[in-house]
Amino acid sequence: MQRNMPPQEFLAQPFLILFCLLPMIGCGGPAQPPVPIDDSQPPDVVVFLVDTLRADWTGPGGFTKDTTPNLSSLAKQSVVFEQASSAAPWTLPSVVSLFTGKHMAEHNVVHDRLRMADATVTFPQILQEWGYQTVSFHRNPYAGGKWGLKRGFDQATLTKQQTNSSDLAEFFASITALPFLLYVHNTEPHDPHVVRKKFMSTFDPVPSEFLKEYGELVDVYRRSTREDYVSKKPLGTIDNTEIQEKWIRRLNRRREQVQNLYSVSVRDADDRLGNVIDALKQEGRWENTLFIMLADHGEELGDHGGWQHDQSAYEELIHVPLIVRFPKDEHAGQRISYPVSLVDVMPTILEAVNCPLEQPPMSGRSLLPLIRGEANFGAEMRVVSIRNNMKKYFKPYKEGRGDLNVVVRNGDLKAIFNVEPGTVELYNLRSDPGEARDLSKARSTEANELGQFAARRYAEMLKHSDHALAGDLNDQSAEVLKALEALGYLGGESAPPDAPK
Template identity: 25%
Template sequence: MAESNGRDSESHGTVRNVVLVVLDTARARSVDVTGAQNGEDGARSGVDRPTTPTLNQLAAEGTAFEHAFATGPWTLPSHASMFTGTYPSEHGTHGGHTYLADDLRTLPEAFSDAGFRTIGVSNNTWITEEFGFDRGFDDLRKGWQYIQSDADMGAVVRGEDIHEKLEATRNRLFDGNPVVNAANILYSEVLQPSGDDGADRSTTWIGNWLDDRESDRPFFLFCNFIEPHVEYDPPREYAERFLPDGASYEDATAIRQDPRAFDCEDYEITEREFAMLRGLYRAELAYVDDQVAKLRRALEENGIWDDTLFVVCGDHGEHIGEHGFFGHQYNLYDTLIHVPLVFHGGPFIGGERRSDLVQLLDLPATLLEAVGIEDRALRDQWSSRSLLPDSDDGPRDAVFAEYVAPQPSIDRLEDRFGEIPDRVRSFDRRLRAVRTAEYKYVCGDDGFERLHHVPTDPFERVDVSAEEPERARALRRRLEDRFEPLESTEPSDSVAMREGTRERLADLGYL
């Protein structure tokens, strides 16, 4: 294990504790605080009202980053970047290789070695020890488990249809205590309260943990709320705030929500149905926003809010009919990589709105500097830059994103659906994107490329690569200067997976 230098003699402001909250699948355009929400998104849902008043208040008191970007369009590579400060092709965690390499230093390890209590609460089955995300945590809880157990039935939760869920159940039921496993499967698949995917249990558990803390030892707390992820199933009272005029809760929740089946033309979704789905999605954001408020109250009631750095972000976004997609795979549109990011506490008090380009992989440098931790091993590997107002790190003039391998794979889609559309088959490629304040360029290893002028085309509808070939070439060179050329890199399979992980992924068709 690499050594940490521990805490410096001075930290910034009164920050002692750090809380990092990830709103899984929260896109910037549907969250009020980023300034990215537009009339189109509100009009499509039929209601123009705030989704995230708690986040708005945090931003009004703290700092909101209006142009924050994920390094990838889905959970696994994005969290790996947040934990290691590296890009997907650097950390090697993606659809073609789903385990975080053991030799990578992680943010929780840096906090732990500096003397912090480290607590993780994950409601996304990708963010577990099965995929290498437990390193550095004293306790990493699984929100989908009724009884906490080392035997993880997350493979059942991740199953995309009943066949995959049954197959995973058959293969994993006797992995450990079958009674506990059966109870956890029954809870996650049948008994979990409607309208909540673990957020309420998570905030209740965190509140109890804070109440019962006996030590004044500083802590790092990570929490992933997954509710905005498909399937959108908000409580009725939330859904009815955001559904289009004339749409009932029953109509909206009856719509089939199967992104991969939609991609493969197994069924259709009308524009009216997408409008209802967007309403359900915004209702999910409103629900987890209230859970963030509950978490804040717990910190306040324990008298530690004022010396806690509280950070809320999305890990990636979502397509709900935009560009003809449903879900968050196969491309790098801003709908998927532009995310909310808000800081509260320490040097981020003041209600500032920052318009500079930042990345989620900037979190390690920012959080460690805020509490005065110098971790050489993490610093040596990262591409992270501190976002503190007085940091020596310079601002970014561009941000980057990568899609290293399709998830699920094209082979897996063929196994499930048989013949798949040529449009979907064309997504079997690697993609990279570079975005400046003025232009967004995306290219693939199959020759695909698109160029968009961001100020006049914020929704990336007009490809101007033919009209501005020199600009496209310059941005492609920028990508090749930052990364190896697409044509010379392949998805890595060099990192050894745990045997149990390999078996579970094979069971589900990932390998």
């Protein structure tokens, strides 16, 4: 990059542009030719997030079913990070970490009654200041303005459906020859799994009666975990443990069917990924695009006895795909096995586009030195994820692991420091990717060392944390509330019903 592009030259005026384009949209005229690309300009940036996608349910992650043909094709043109961790096991803190390069203990958005501090800087802000056109299409409200995540976007749209190529028509029509940042956040395969009919029989057929039953199962189970939070009572005031255990048993009996439904939902999500990539190619933007595909967290499917997300720090929840395709397929074909975290995405983007603007302090670090073979992240201890539960209560989890868990990686070793009980779980993910054998007693010296590091590092983060601002779901717009309800994040005011045995 030879010069700093002044913002006043390049900032988009999205509302004016869309107003001018309205008479032309849908008129059936000839398609506009692709905008010519100047290779000397910074690349376009697309961050495509698939909500609730486990790394081990994808082709690049080794899944046996063909759930992700488009992602597998993309991986061949990209750098695949085999050991990427989400910064948190649920959407809001994870996406804030993605946008800021900071862990939850630093940005302090630990639940959905808090939003980002005004002083917290996001990578869309930096790119916008540099001159990028910046647009967000998000199906999950937690990626939106109510929590500060509209910051840095010229246009941020809470969509009513999963973003597809056809939904980007207005966006592409507004693009000038200047670089853009596009953030897409789709919610499949998040439950309740609204899958298009053409994919419902991709693997084992999904009976319609099971869809109805599953909707009831996840709705009542979720409400039974959140009753304290919804009623603004301390966690554990209402103990629904017996009810939850009954519903967990019922989910366990349907485990194969639930996993099949999840697979179908992943296949549907992958199709939308492919459509967006095709649209970029048709617009002539693909060659000079930095395309990053990732997930905010995974999903518990009975692996450690749990369901849904936010209730543990095991791999089914924090091991996510991270696939980075550079312009002109640079670095294509690399597979990197060193542990990384989604807090690393922001500095990676800023270095990849050669952004000269000052960057704020963050825990994340650019992955470019790792890609170029100039660094080795595997030979050191590092916090990669944090769970700080303030929303759900299940007595066995509370007594066993507590509500605050700090995850440290050191090569193949993964330690989970359970802060409240003061315990450490230790796993070798190379030999035991399913975390079935806790090595903390057999390798107590390493477990203690990693646990002590987690405690020190977490304390350091707290000393420099941002002051998240108080908010309340009661203040949210009707549109946001409706979208949250559709994803199962609201409800629970009435006691959940007991389950049939």
